[in-house]
Amino acid sequence: MPRSVALIRGVGGPTAMRMPALREVLASAGLGEVETLQVAGNLVLDPGRRSSAAVAKAVRAAVREGFGFDLPVIVRTHAELADAHARNPFADAAEGRWVQTVFLAEPVETAVPELPSGAPEEAVVDGREVFVRYPEGIGGSKVQAGYIEKRLGVVGTARNANTVAKLIAMSA
Known part of the structure; x- marks a missing residue:
């Protein structure tokens, strides 16, 4: 099943996150198996039955709760x-x-x-x-x-x- 890609804007410097911790926080938020690429907020995840807007909202909330950073998230499906x-x-x-x-x-x-x-x-x-x-x-x-x-x-x-x-x- 194709997955979705979530792009977190502004990861790095004062908003740097360890990717293993980010994967854990997102998995705990119900986003399934999460893969990361580089350390720049590139995520590949299973959207389940969620819309792209709902996935973006869930990732943003999880990052805010887990790390204290309120960063915009843009989601595209594999096809998009x-x-x-x-x-x-x-x-x-x-x-x-x-x-x-x-x-x-x-x-x-x-x-x-x-x-x-x-x-x-x-x-x-x-x-x-x-x-x-x-x-x-x-x-x-x-x-x-x-x-x-x-x-x-x-x-x-x-x-x-x-x-x-x-x-x-x-x-x-």
Whole structure:
């Protein structure tokens, strides 16, 4: 049975969590067998009969109760994640870590977020995702997920193409 992927926004630094403890807290909250990828809030879990919104709410509540952090959570089913990856116009770029998908909490109507003047990045908005290509790397770019959130007025969290591909494989 395909699983769902929960993406916790803002994991790291002062909101860092140990992944074994996070898996335990989420399993205790009734989210079944939970797998993590990296230490950045990438979770693969069994949604049971819950909607994606209900899973996001349950993960957020469990993290808040277990760790004291109130962090946004965005959930995609395996099919939604695979569809987003297939729609990413930059997914086949040679450097997958320099291509990101910003997963949005809700769809937006615009096709392109406003980018800084002279920025080398390319970005395309497609429903609940923003696809961004960073030809000069991500580290020094002004076009991070927070920048996109402010321009579009919606919560989002970014994952690079390599991570998205791994999450698709894990959730199959």
